[in-house]
Amino acid sequence: MNPIEGHLPTRSPLHEILAPSGIAVVGASSDPTKRGYKAMVGLIKDGFRGAIYPVNPKADLILGVKAWPSIAEIPGTPELALICTPAASVPGLIAECGRHGIKGAVILASGFAEIGGEGAELEREMMAQAEAHGVRVIGPNTSGVFNLHHHLNLLALDNVKPGDVGIISQSGNMLLSLALEAQYNGQVGFSTYVGPGNQSDIGFNDYLRYLGEDEQTRVATLYVEGFRDGRKFLEVARDVTAMKPVVVYKSGSTEAGQKAASSHTGALAGSYAMTVDLLRQAGVSVVHRSDEILPVAEGLGLLQKARGKRVAVISDGGGQATIASDRLAEAGLSLAELSEETRQKLRDVLFPQASTVNPVDVAGSTDANPSLLATCMEIVAADDNVDSIFLVGMFGGYSIRFAESLLGDEMRGAEAMVDLSKATDKPLVIYSLYTPIKPPALRRLHEAGIPIYSSIEQSVRVLRALGERGDYLQLCEQYPREPALEPKPELGEMFARARAEGRDMFEYEAKQLLREHDIEVPQERVVRSDAELAEAVAAFGEAPLAMKVVSKDILHKSDAGGVKLNLVGEAALRRAREEILASCRAYDAKAEIEGVLVAPMAKKGVEVIIGVIRDPIFGPVLMFGLGGIFVEILEDVAFRSIPLSRHDARSMVEQIKARKVLEGARGEPAVDKESLVELLLTVSRIADAYPELSELDLNPVIVNADGYAVVDARVIVEREPLNENVKESAA
The missing domain is CATH 3.40.50.261 (Succinyl-CoA synthetase domains)
Incomplete structure (x- = not known):
């Protein structure tokens, strides 16, 4: 029975490729220094039960097995080809495989997209041939494959025993390290190993799906340097972790790639911490040390x-x-x-x-x-x-x-x-x-x-x-994930208007978006003239007010002197407006200034930040942490993939190191955490309902014992229609 039947709609095509009844070794060799020799040794020593077709135009026999001059002349139709020849020969060989009915190819050669330039073009040519002829590609630049229960050992590794730990690793040395550690352990064995290489075709989500379905695998274990399609991986991971454990060691981060981000959320997203949070949200067991990989995989495989x-x-x-x-x-x-x-x-x-x-x-x-x-x-x-x-x-x-x-x-x-x-x-x-x-x-x-x-x-x-x-x-x-919101046409028009004008939403528009979906936002007025200023004074009376510049060109208002607080009375408001306009014009003489925004000061409380980013690897992601001007310095934040469940929202609040501040510090009352959870869920649903929303920053949100108040809101509008093709990154 399929171990995750009911979770994944169709059976992975990798079963035929990774458990073939026949294999062609293209570039098979009698030279012990060649991979084509080692692959033949691995197949023969491990007793591969299917047909072996060495392909070498200069040899009649390879290690006692009849060789064939070309793929076209192989008498049978193996499901898999191992291509051990140089990179330049690969596109043509892929086409030959397809014409002969071979369904999958393992490409060992390097010299493709990982070197850029001509290598990237060669990889595109290879994939064009693969798509044209219906061949699935493992690699290129892969360390190889084994399926020990099927006696398929293309790495010729000695002393690895069949077992229930499936391994997908972007590092061949990491696989070797785990194999040696398992040998010392004496009880750990492996089911399937694949080195995904460049993931030009088959990616981590495909391999995880295969391991989830594989009856010989009790725990899937992955060493990951970069996901090609992180969002799809998370979807597959949710299905697989419901039935068997998944262990991931994630190396590296992409923080350097975020330098150009224009919002707090954008500056913090893409980090290693974000990747870890999203993996854990999908039920993945994330390990942070290489010496934890095999112990955790063994323990979860045995005990579940x-x-x-x-x-x-x-x-x-x-x-x-x-x-x-x-x-x-x-x-x-x-x-x-x-x-x-x-x-x-x-x-x-x-x-x-x-x-x-x-x-x-x-x-x-x-x-x-x-x-x-x-x-x-x-x-x-x-x-x-x-x-x-x-x-x-x-x-x-x-x-x-x-x-x-x-x-x-x-x-x-x-x-x-x-x-x-x-x-x-x-x-x-x-x-x-x-x-x-x-x-x-x-x-x-x-x-x-x-x-x-x-x-x-x-x-x-x-x-x-x-x-x-x-x-x-x-x-x-x-706690299933929360249902989707129904987008409102008038708000869609507001997004379209901002896009047509080549700008992001003004703060008052961003707050309207929130208010229309029942998020508590203080009443406010846009002031463009002396008359409107007088109307604001009449509306708010003697309450202390905040004033902020409204400009599509000034992103960080405080830096430009565009914020004044605790203003009382018409004279104070007029003076503050003049000072804000002067400061902002000095900051950026070309900035278009629409006016100022006037709103009552928020009650005392704890400042938090809530943000949304559309990550190029993982798609829409929600961020939460303590807010204010130090959020990027402290980096005490939690991330979850959108849409959220109620548990996801609660766990974000409990995850941050500063959660004790929310619980009440130095005699201050605890904040209303349930209202905060509701706010996180609603923001998640808004981001899910409006794909035109590229980024969102609510910073700060003031939370206290009575609820919350969104003090500042920023929405960055997607400039172009969303591209669903997610490209590889080391996120």
Whole structure:
């Protein structure tokens, strides 16, 4: 059965390509230094069960297999061709593949778009031939492919065992590193590997979809330098993560590429932090260290998820119990509060000096009876307050540390832990000092599918991934994405008018857009003349007022001296208007100034920023953080892909480091978070409803115990019709 049937509409065509019944090796060679030789060795040594067609016009046999002078002369029709020849020959060979009915080609050669100029033109020519002849392309500039369950090993890697970890990596060296790490681990095996290379045709979203459907893959693991179509990847990731874990290590960022951005949101978008937020929103487990990739993939592949983030720690050493507690707290996990019944059962089996408050410290109780650790694990596993169990210490090494006679008891303890792992849905994760030497009890646990780690930090990273995945799956069911807004024709006309005049929305127009969709915006007046100024005074009375310049040419009003605050009375307003106009003309003599905007001062509160950007890789993205003039310096912001769910909005508010300010600091009352959540959701829906909205900045929004007030609003209008073709970037 298709593991994600009902989530993806059709079966990926990559199944035929990556599990072929026949393969042509174009450029097959008897020279051990050539990739065409190594590929033949890999196929033969791994016992590829299909037909192998070496293609070489100068050889009759390659490693004992009959060779053919050209693709056209191959007697059969393999699904896949591995092209090992130089870049210049590739477009013609792709055409030959298509004419012969070959459905996919793996292009090893470099020298294409990654070098620019002639290489980019060569890649365009290659893709023209591929599209004309119906050939799907892996690469070019790829390290290769393997499908170990199908005995397809085009990399000729030794000592890689079949397993359930699927790997897509833009770095061949990273794949080699993971393969060597798996060899040392002894239990981790791989299903499929693909190096996507330049992604000229098949991209990360295609490969992830394939791994999601592949019955041999329990966890998809990706090393990513750049997405070609990030929005499509997020869509596929939501479908796949609903059924199996996805682990991503994302390298690099594109902050340098944002220097020309004209808004706060634009300046902050495109960052590594944004990419991480969007991946997590789609249920992806993001790791930040290369040495976490395989441990997290193994743990998620074996254990899949935890119900939540409450961890019970059982330790035979107080120091390591403390370290584990520290690392768990830093990872956003909590120590489960054990019930009194659980603690009494622990007291019944442990020495009086043992601590039964989580973390549980057995305090020497297990020195002569290590299987007692399994008993403790069984006791805490029965507690409804516990989501996962973390054994910390020296299990597996008691017979080494104390007496060889304890080996039998350790093995009995290991068998009891294996039985417990089968009887409970709560993950068991084990850190042991003795992991590097692989004593018998730890080997038994590992062989039975219980992950064993040599570092507390790696163990905690796995526990975090399990807890986050469990939470994500529950929240997906509870909080679907919010329904779309119906765009209003008159607002569409306002966008069209701004575009026709070659400008962005004036602030009062941006606020009208918000107001028409029930966002609370203070009343205001545009003042273009002395008469309108008098009308504003009559309308607002003696209330303190703010005044801001209205100009399509002045983007940052404060920098131009275009803002005056706390103005009371007609005289103050007239003087402020004159000063603003003078300052702005001095700032930019050519600026067209329509007038000034007058509005009541907002009540005291916390300044936040809400922004929208249409990222070239990920599409529309919402940003939230503390506002004001320091937002770009502090960069304490959260991002989510639009449209949002209610949980997405709440999690943005809880994610920022300065969230305690929102909860009330130094005696100030807490802000109305629910009204803030509603505001985030409505802004998301507006951005989704109006594709003409290129960027939006609400900065600041003043939030307090009574709600919020949008003090300043800016909408950047899309100048040209939106281009749906998203190009590759290292975002």
